[in-house]
Amino acid sequence: MNTSDLLLKLFGWLSISLVAAYLIDNVMIVGFNFPGAFSIFKHFSLLGLFEFFVYILIASITYFIVRKSNLNFRSNSIILHKLNIYLIRSFFWIILITGFVDIAIAFMRVEKIFEFFLGKEISSNFSRPVFVGVYFHIPLIILGFIIAKFTKTIGFHWLSLLIVASELLIVITRFVFSYEQTFMGDLVRYWYAGLFLFASAYTLYEDGHVRVDIIYQGLKEKTKNLVNCFGSILLGWSTSIVIILLCFYGKQSIVNSPVANFEITQQGSVGMFIKYHMAVFLAIFGITMLIQFISYFFESIADYKNEKGKRIVETSSSH
Structure with missing residues (x-):
C-alpha cells in the first residue's frame, strides 16, 4: 500500500x-x-x-x-455501507416496536386501564418517563438491534405505509367516533421523523436526493469522481461532524439534556414518552450520514483508480 x-x-x-x-x-x-x-x-x-x-x-x-x-478502496466502501445498512435497519425496528408499545402504554395510561388492573400505586409508575424509559424503551432498543441482525429489509416502505395508516386511523376515530388523544399525533410525528432522518443516508447511497444539476452531468467521468471525492469531504463530512459535535457538546446539549432527563412533551402523561428519542434522531442522522459520506468518498476514489466492481446507479432525469 x-x-x-x-x-x-x-x-x-x-x-x-x-x-x-x-x-x-x-x-x-x-x-x-x-x-x-x-x-x-x-x-x-x-x-x-x-x-x-x-x-x-x-x-x-x-x-x-x-x-x-x-483491502482496496471499494472493499472499504462496501464494509462501511453494510455497517450503515445494519444501523439504519436497527433504528427502523427500534422506532417501529417502540412506537407500538409506547402508544399502547399511553392509551392505557390515559384511559386509566392500568389503574383498573394494577391499582393506583403500581399504575402511577407508568406516568413516570424514567420508569417507562428504563423498563420498556431500553429493552426494546436492544431487541431492535437483535432483530436487525436476522432481517434483510430496511423497511422504509413499510414505515411509510404505517404512517399513512396512522393518519387514516386518526381521521376515522376523530370524525366517526369523536375520539382524539395527543398520543395519536405523537406516533405520527415520531415515525415521520425517523423516516426522513434515518432514510437520508440510504438515499445518498442510491443517489436519490433531488438536486439542481447545472455542470456535473457534462463533466468527464474522472472529473466527476474527483468532484465526488472533494464534495464528500468539504460538504458532507464537515456538515456531519458539526452536527455530531453540536449534538453532544456538553451536558446541556440538544441531545444530552433530553436523554439524561428522559424529556417528554409539554402535554405530559397524556402523550407518548418519546420526545428524548426524537432528540437522538438528529445525532443518528449525523452519524449515519458521516459513515455514508466516507463510504462514498472511498467509492469515488475506487472509481477514479478504476478498481473492479464499479456500481452503476440509475439516476432519474428529474434530478
Missing part, C-alpha cells in the same frame, strides 16, 4: 473511529460525571487521563488495522 492510499484510508476510518471514541467519552461525561478527555490540558485527573487514553487506544487500533489491511 502506497503512502497516499494509506493516508486516505486512515482519514476515513479515523473519522469514524474517533467519533465512536467521542460517543464513548460522552457517555462517561453525562452518565458517570467524568471530567472529559481534554480536561487534562487544564488540570490533571486520573479520570480525564483514562478518557484521553480511550481516544489514543481507539485511534491506535484503527491505525494498525488499516495499516495491515490489504
